[in-house]
Amino acid sequence: MNSPPASLATPSADPRIIARSEHNVSRAHISPNALRVLYRLRDGGFQAFLVGGCVRDLLLGIEPKDFDVATDALPEQVKRLFRNCRLVGRRFRLAHVFFGREIIEVATFRAATAPEPGEEPIPVADLDDERVPGLEESEPVAEEAATADPRGLPDDDSERAFDASGRILRDNIYGTIDADVWRRDFTCNSLYYNIADFSIWDYVNGVADVSARTLRLIGDPETRFREDPVRMLRAARFEAKLGFSIDPATAAPIGKLRELLAGVPQARLFDETLKLFLGGYGAASFRVLRARGLLGSILPTVDAYLSAHPGSLVEKLLVRGLENTDGRVQADKPVTPTFLFALLLYGPIAAIIEATPPERWHELATILDACDQAVREAQARISIPKRFSLGVREMFALQPRLEHPRGRRALRSLEHPRFRAAYDLLLLRSEFGMASKATADWWTRLQEVSAEERNTMAEALASATARDPEAPPPARRGRRRRRSGSARRG
Secondary structure, three states: OOOOOOOOEOOOOOOEEEOHHHOOOOHHHOOHHHHHHHHHHHHOOOOEEEEOHHHHHHHHOOOOOOOEEEEOOOHHHHHHHOOOEEEEOOOOOEEEEEEOOEEEEEEEOEOOOOOOOOOOOOOOOOHHHOOOOOOOOOOOOOOOEOOOOOOOOOOOOOOEEEOOOOOEEEEOOEOOHHHHHHHOOEHHHOEEEEOOOOEEEEOOOHHHHHHHOEEOEEOOHHHHHHHOOHHHHHHHHHHHHHOOEEOHHHHOOHHHHHHHHHHOOHHHHHHHHHHHHOOOOHHHHHHHHHHOOOHHHHOHHHHHHHHHOOOOHHHHHHHHHHHHHHHHHHOOOOOOHHHHHHHHOHHHHHHHHHOOOHHHOOOHHHHHHHHHHHHHHHOOOOOOOHHHHHHHHHHHHHHHHHHOOOOOHHHHHOOOOOHHHHHHHHHHHHHOOOOOHHHHHHHHHHHHOOHHHHHHHHHHHHHHHHHOOOOOOOOOOOOOOOOOHHHHHO
């Protein structure tokens, strides 16, 4: 085989071993459960390494969201060591070790599956290769129980199997750590922390790239992106999350290969969308996706609307909503995909509504039909579970009721399960003049006062509405202070 160009990040035959005294990764910052797994594997006579994004984050001083382990132990050997272990995966056999809600993923070293440029198949990952959305940094894996042979081999006699298009169906050829490095995507994710002596093994100058905050693919970039097009989205996510710059050679093929994302299963793109926008760096992800031309590859209608209306109020609303969501994530408050998709689909929904006669714009049927159509169009690329698409529908259906509250009926709106999300959307709209600021303030006050004062506000609203159906809710009047006798005489 021909040697790869020298400019490419190619794993060396022998790693650079960085001693504990030369790096800042401390066991004090590693999950105690991950340490238990590492120590038990070591005591069982196996190699045990932390690997991937957790090592990168520890070097950067960031608390990892999860910890992944790589070992030379076979999956069934790992299972014998841990009673709280379950083997998962159809394409890739893995061991999940459960500690309450924390899962430590243990993968066996595998043989290299990234041959020289031009010689590899072009697989497209499917839903079985993806974790349940949790914003993990590890490579995609299967979450369901495997049906393969318990020794980690496929059902037939072949250890590696492909479909007619070249997509990998099974790949359980185990290897060594020297070959396993090919299984990683970026150099910064290809670092191994050895529990035996607390050193870091670096085959691809990953530590230098972490220090330089550079994102570089291992191997030929076009080959690796064709191998798994989702790596383009992962590159955008790491650029947004970590503030890394993408190496020019890695970025070069993205423009011509981004349409390959159309062949990725919709369920996997849904998961990647959540990771991009609900990880605490959604506004930055939005900017990176647009700059890299990737937004249109996962949400074509959203990108088309924003391109047709540059700098519009809808774009400003979307960015502010993403910034607010980032703030909630950073404050450890809950976030929901329902609100995210209400923001992302606001433009397409508005365009569909505005294509109808103006007298129908505020009709409930028009709004609901627009929501359904926008969701259907988005689902051509990403799957949106019904529980979220119905939530978007309800949020938009509540907007007319919130914009035009009617007496005591307004109090019943507070009990609606989607009220809070719809209210947050109303606040955003009022901030950009797309809804009445006075009405948004009235709803804010209504949630702050006592039950008795709510009744008073509702009665005042009913009286005002009877006089003028189009009048905004009455402003709260301040309490009148009783003046002293001298003041009255004055």
